[in-house]
Amino acid sequence: MRVLGIEGTAWAASAAVYDTNADPDSIFIETDAYQPDSGGIHPREAAEHMSDAVPEVVETALEAADGPVDAVAFSRGPGLGPCLRTVGTAARALAQTLDVPLVGVNHMVAHLEIGRQHSEFDSPVCLNASGANAHVLGYRNGRYRVLGETMDTGVGNAIDKFTRHVGWSHPGGPKVEEAAKDGEYVELPYVVKGMDFSFSGIMSAAKDAYDAGVPVEDVCYSLQENVFGMLTEVAERALSLTGSDELVLGGGVGQNARLREMLREMCDQRGADFFAPDPRFLRDNAGMIAVLGAEMVRAGDTIAVEESAVDSNFRPDQVPVTWRSDEESVARWREEGSEVKGAEATVEIGDERVTKRRLPKSYRHPELDARLRRARTVLEARLTSEARRQGVPTPVVYDADPEEGVLVFERVGEADLRERLTAVRVRDVARHLAAIHGAGFVHGDPTTRNVRVDGERTYLIDFGLGYNTDDAEDYAMDLHVFGQSLAGTADDAEALREAFEAAYAEVGDEATLDRLREVEGRGRYQ
Numbered sequence: 001m002r003v004l005g006i007e008g009t010a011w012a013a014s015a016a017v018y019d020t021n022a023d024p025d026s027i028f029i030e031t032d033a034y035q036p037d038s039g040g041i042h043p044r045e046a047a048e049h050m051s052d053a054v055p056e057v058v059e060t061a062l063e064a065a066d067g068p069v070d071a072v073a074f075s076r077g078p079g080l081g082p083c084l085r086t087v088g089t090a091a092r093a094l095a096q097t098l099d100v101p102l103v104g105v106n107h108m109v110a111h112l113e114i115g116r117q118h119s120e121f122d123s124p125v126c127l128n129a130s131g132a133n134a135h136v137l138g139y140r141n142g143r144y145r146v147l148g149e150t151m152d153t154g155v156g157n158a159i160d161k162f163t164r165h166v167g168w169s170h171p172g173g174p175k176v177e178e179a180a181k182d183g184e185y186v187e188l189p190y191v192v193k194g195m196d197f198s199f200s201g202i203m204s205a206a207k208d209a210y211d212a213g214v215p216v217e218d219v220c221y222s223l224q225e226n227v228f229g230m231l232t233e234v235a236e237r238a239l240s241l242t243g244s245d246e247l248v249l250g251g252g253v254g255q256n257a258r259l260r261e262m263l264r265e266m267c268d269q270r271g272a273d274f275f276a277p278d279p280r281f282l283r284d285n286a287g288m289i290a291v292l293g294a295e296m297v298r299a300g301d302t303i304a305v306e307e308s309a310v311d312s313n314f315r316p317d318q319v320p321v322t323w324r325s326d327e328e329s330v331a332r333w334r335e336e337g338s339e340v341k342g343a344e345a346t347v348e349i350g351d352e353r354v355t356k357r358r359l360p361k362s363y364r365h366p367e368l369d370a371r372l373r374r375a376r377t378v379l380e381a382r383l384t385s386e387a388r389r390q391g392v393p394t395p396v397v398y399d400a401d402p403e404e405g406v407l408v409f410e411r412v413g414e415a416d417l418r419e420r421l422t423a424v425r426v427r428d429v430a431r432h433l434a435a436i437h438g439a440g441f442v443h444g445d446p447t448t449r450n451v452r453v454d455g456e457r458t459y460l461i462d463f464g465l466g467y468n469t470d471d472a473e474d475y476a477m478d479l480h481v482f483g484q485s486l487a488g489t490a491d492d493a494e495a496l497r498e499a500f501e502a503a504y505a506e507v508g509d510e511a512t513l514d515r516l517r518e519v520e521g522r523g524r525y526q
């Protein structure tokens, strides 16, 4: 079978024909890139580029193919509305002219599937680091579940906004990478909430630092260290939560050598496998659309022209994954022995006590690493005890050594919640979170792995990402993080989530639930 793929969500007018009998690595891709004269991508101009360039790249791709095509696959979203509409129209016309089926591909799922296919991994955690998006995903129960994502802009767009501020042309990512080679580390914000993260604080701090005269190469270097450190950390959290030992990378920012180096090093350090496709498959390209399009055709997943409207907010978790079996799953935790490897720490489990060590992470800049380990150890000791005073079951803290990053706790529970999920326990967790929010702090990482279970009793552990706050947004993020961890680890995630929110509603502040709705409804494609 031969499938024509067409890509045109933002900057790349691209076409490729994938022949399922040929090696997917060798696929011929024709791309014509839009380059703005000044500033960032102008949606109208980009759409004009698409209407000029798409027919040409399609013609070139069809000429390079060995014979007629059996289907036309196109990016239905997410992306810029004017571009999507232009390319959608071209794809529909072509499918009708050639009299072949039409396939509507989710661009973000294509970014991760190309890595999964080339890697030949079974069911990896997928990190999508692209211009308008940043997600950590894992397949479970027929969908790619979003385990974590940016709470504001995509990672590439965040970097590109900084480079516009300093007057560099679009795209900024490669220029930051080049400038960073001569830079030294300066402190910038670092924001991770469970497996979610945010770039707005770090980006305004980077602009301020530049305006205050910090050498631009130092700002670039430090931006990369923090932003990619955050992405690597959340990828590791996803590996730890799901028990997976495979990671694949996707998206245009994945072309950055420092990001790839950090991810590889993190995976090496925890004994996981890492795969990043070639740059031509990382940036926007029609090869990935054609390859996923072929999988979808094989699964009978084609669409009628009348139902092929584009969707600029098309989320990856909206896609029914027809081409993979329902039985497959990213989650595959095993029995752990007396030494547990978490995302941040190794935990030695004794009969009565556990010793948690935040060992240095070699992928992280040593200064950032020391700062995070120290601060999190202090906070974890303080908030674990503070939660107990609020009546929330937590382990007793026996000893804390912030310089070494070591904590000694009472051993609690028989298992992690992810292995014993029930509605009763999930409601209990909601009440614990309401209690600590009422006392003016957040847990920061309430996942099904950071709750220990003993009969019906549930204990909160791992307060290292907690902090004092009276902002409803922060409380809402605790609920959001727990909901996402259910999606990644539970079979009946929806029902459990409802039970969780209903229990929070009974005892917690209504404003927090209102804010949760707002957080979850927020458009993320800025």
Ligand SMILES: C[C@@H](O)[C@H](NC(=O)OP(=O)(O)OC[C@H]1O[C@@H](n2cnc3c(N)ncnc32)[C@H](O)[C@@H]1O)C(=O)O
Binding pocket: 009, 010, 011, 078, 079, 080, 107, 111, 129, 130, 131, 132, 133, 154, 155, 156, 157, 159, 160, 171, 172, 173, 174, 177, 251, 252, 253, 254, 255, 256, 257, 282, 283, 284
């Ligand atoms: C929806 C779709 O239109 C969008 N596409 C997109 O963002 O293009 P993509 O090719 O995946 O990524 C482009 C981004 O990738 C960044 N980039 C390219 N090379 C880079 C490098 N060496 N280091 C860092 N960033 C880089 C660019 O600065 C730009 O922000 C997306 O996937 O989010």
Ligand SMILES: Nc1ncnc2c1ncn2[C@@H]1O[C@H](COP(=O)(O)OP(=O)(O)OP(=O)(O)O)[C@@H](O)[C@H]1O
Binding pocket: 237, 240, 241, 340, 341, 342, 343, 344, 345, 346, 347, 349, 354, 356, 395, 409, 410, 411, 412, 413, 415, 416, 449, 450, 452, 461, 462, 464
């Ligand atoms: N006090 C405790 N009693 C019993 N088991 C514990 C205790 N603390 C930690 N564990 C076990 O060790 C695992 C990892 O601990 P913890 O979550 O504190 O480490 P981490 O590296 O921060 O992990 P992650 O960031 O992946 O959640 C827990 O999921 C739990 O199984």
Ligand SMILES: [Fe+2]
Binding pocket: 107, 111, 130, 131, 251, 252, 283, 284
């Ligand atoms: Fe993309």
